Amino acid sequence: MPVNLLFSNPLSINEGVSILLDNHVAQKVIDHALSLGADFAEIFIERHLTSSVNTLSDKVKTVNSGIDFGIGLRLFFDNKVLYGYTNDLNEEELKRIVSELSAKDRRDPKTTSESFNYLKFDDIHPATMPLEKDFCVPQKVEYLLAANSAAQLQADKISQTMGFCVQRQQNIQIFNSLGLEAKDSRHYTRAGLTVVVSYNGEQATGSWNDGGLVGWELNQGIDAKATGVEAARQAMVNLSAKPCPSGNMPVVIGNGFGGVIFHEACGHLLETTSVAKKASVFHDQMGEMIASEVVNAVDDGCMANEWGSINIDDEGMPTQKTQLIKDGKLSSFLVDKMGAQQTGFERTGSGRRQSYKYAPASRMRNTFIEAGNDSLDDMIGSIEKGIFASHMGGGSVQPGTGEFNFAVTEGYYVENGKILYPIKAATLISTGPKVLKQISMVGTDFKLACGMCGSVSGSVPTTVGQPAIKVDDILVGGNA
Known part of the structure; x- marks a missing residue:
């Protein structure tokens, strides 16, 4: 049964997204899990930044941002998976959750943990305009309003458009009892437009969006005009269907x-x-x-x-x-x-x-x-x-x-x-x-x-x- 705790201490974006969980604490929590008889133990730490911009025709509808932080604890007892999570970095709290998860399956230790070996890999998905540097809200608004303007020029039957731009940055850290220690930072950006057309009581929609595992540099490879024109084209085709x-x-x-x-x-x-x-x-x-x-x-x-x-x-x-x-x-x-x-x-x-x-x-x-x-x-x-x-x-x-x-x-x-x-x-x-x-x-x-x-x-x-x-x-x- 997952252990669900409310996020009671929000962290500031300026506190540094690279600092997650100390590996000495991670080692002690994993050792505790194995001492209770778990075959395998894993700690997943995440800090997640989000930013979204939404438009309605030529108006900005919403601009939102947020941050979430938490730790997931996973244990294997044979083929049984036990999972819980918390927002508390405290070693004793993490051990308490492990003990609670293991309560019904506790047994004599079957294995010991290995020393952490940091996993090195090439980042094949670099981001040059990550969310942690700049939310780029004005540029995103400019893109969405330009897409709306391009769509509106295609037909006089357009009743409204709905634009969106969502950007996320997910920083993760993983430890497990096999000696794995790994970190990664993932940058997701997606933007698009939906067009609604109406005529003689009939209504139809069309939409287009682009996205990638990138920061806001996505904007350098997409075209607001092309987005608006394609969304409007689809809507007009569907209206005549x-x-x-x-x-x-x-x-x-x-x-x-x-x-x-x-x-x-x-x-x-x-x-x-x-x-x-x-x-x-x-x-x-x-x-x-x-x-x-x-x-x-x-x-x-x-x-x-x-x-x-x-x-x-x-x-x-x-x-x-x-x-x-x-x-x-x-x-x-x-x-x-x-x-x-x-x-x-x-x-x-x-x-x-x-x-x-x-x-x-x-x-x-x-x-x-x-x-x-x-x-x-x-x-x-x-x-x-x-x-x-x-x-x-x-x-x-x-x-x-x-x-x-x-x-x-x-x-x-x-x-x-x-x-x-x-x-x-x-x-x-x-x-x-x-x-x-x-x-x-x-x-x-x-x-x-x-x-x-x-x-x-x-x-x-x-x-x-x-x-x-x-x-x-x-x-x-x-x-x-």
């Missing part, structure tokens, strides 16, 4: 955020969080063909400055590139420390958590279908009657089976190889295992997109992606 036909048909799913289907309907089934409990349909299919031979899928945490990247995971393991599917064959799971202990598969640097309030679990990073050899024109040209889902939105997934229902946020009806008109209220319905085997064509237009992924260890930044793909047969829900 006709009802979508329904039934089983071929569908071309667009690049970038179209990869959300693979992420949700398949990626979660490859995490040992599901595999160890045999809650995944793929738990016993390692080395078997689970997809069409044109499908190659990867989870890569090493891509420089990408939104879902990390230097080390939240268990202190350096990240890596993990080939999940090779030529249709299942080649790896995503494995955290407990998952490795339960399944026997090697760790992949995939142990992630939202904050110190969560125990880590196997999670995705930058997860995508790799580029193939087909053109988007050829995919659309091969459809007799079907749809082109150029932009995907959210949906729902049944974790155990991969059954999904996803909304198409921008789509088009295709007949005899030609795009005829935009459609609205379209949904794609299938299962991950089924849709993987229905992919017959994979495009060359590979692209990534930012997202947030929720699971047992909270919400973490993840990247989805793919080139355009053709699915030969999938159930399309519509209201035509």
Whole structure:
């Protein structure tokens, strides 16, 4: 049962984000845990700075900032995980929580701790404009208002826009009983705009955003005008859309955020969080063909400055590139420390958590279908009657089976190889295992997109992606 304590002593940003927990205190707390019979003990310390700016059309709506600090304590007793957290750095308080967590499982000591060995690694995601130096609020407001102005010039049917810019800096420190001591600083920035258009009682929306594992230097690589124009374009297309036909048909799913289907309907089934409990349909299919031979899928945490990247995971393991599917064959799971202990598969640097309030679990990073050899024109040209889902939105997934229902946020009806008109209220319905085997064509237009992924260890930044793909047969829900 987690030990939840209120944050009673907020820390000033000026106190220095690099000072977290003294390693002598950490050693004593870990030794105490092992003296109570724990097989493994871990301390995760976090100081988290946040800043957000929101606009409504040409007005600033909110400007917020904050700081959070806390310590998570994790113990293994065989395959049982015990977790608690606090905001108190005091050695005796940390020992008290360890004792409380261990109360029902206490036994004679089974192991001893190793001396800390500081983990050194190259920072492949440097930030030149971190939050600890400057919140850059005026520049962020300027960007969002410029995006709004660009959108407003596209159509007179725009009723409002909603802009956002969120920047975070997460400083972490990890100690464990195997002798690990590690520190890292992560910088996340994301900005975007949503446009609402109205005409004759009808309403539609469009949106665009960019982000990365960077500071506010993200601003140097994104274009406020392009953001506003694209969000407005999507909204106007959707305003003119006709009802979508329904039934089983071929569908071309667009690049970038179209990869959300693979992420949700398949990626979660490859995490040992599901595999160890045999809650995944793929738990016993390692080395078997689970997809069409044109499908190659990867989870890569090493891509420089990408939104879902990390230097080390939240268990202190350096990240890596993990080939999940090779030529249709299942080649790896995503494995955290407990998952490795339960399944026997090697760790992949995939142990992630939202904050110190969560125990880590196997999670995705930058997860995508790799580029193939087909053109988007050829995919659309091969459809007799079907749809082109150029932009995907959210949906729902049944974790155990991969059954999904996803909304198409921008789509088009295709007949005899030609795009005829935009459609609205379209949904794609299938299962991950089924849709993987229905992919017959994979495009060359590979692209990534930012997202947030929720699971047992909270919400973490993840990247989805793919080139355009053709699915030969999938159930399309519509209201035509």
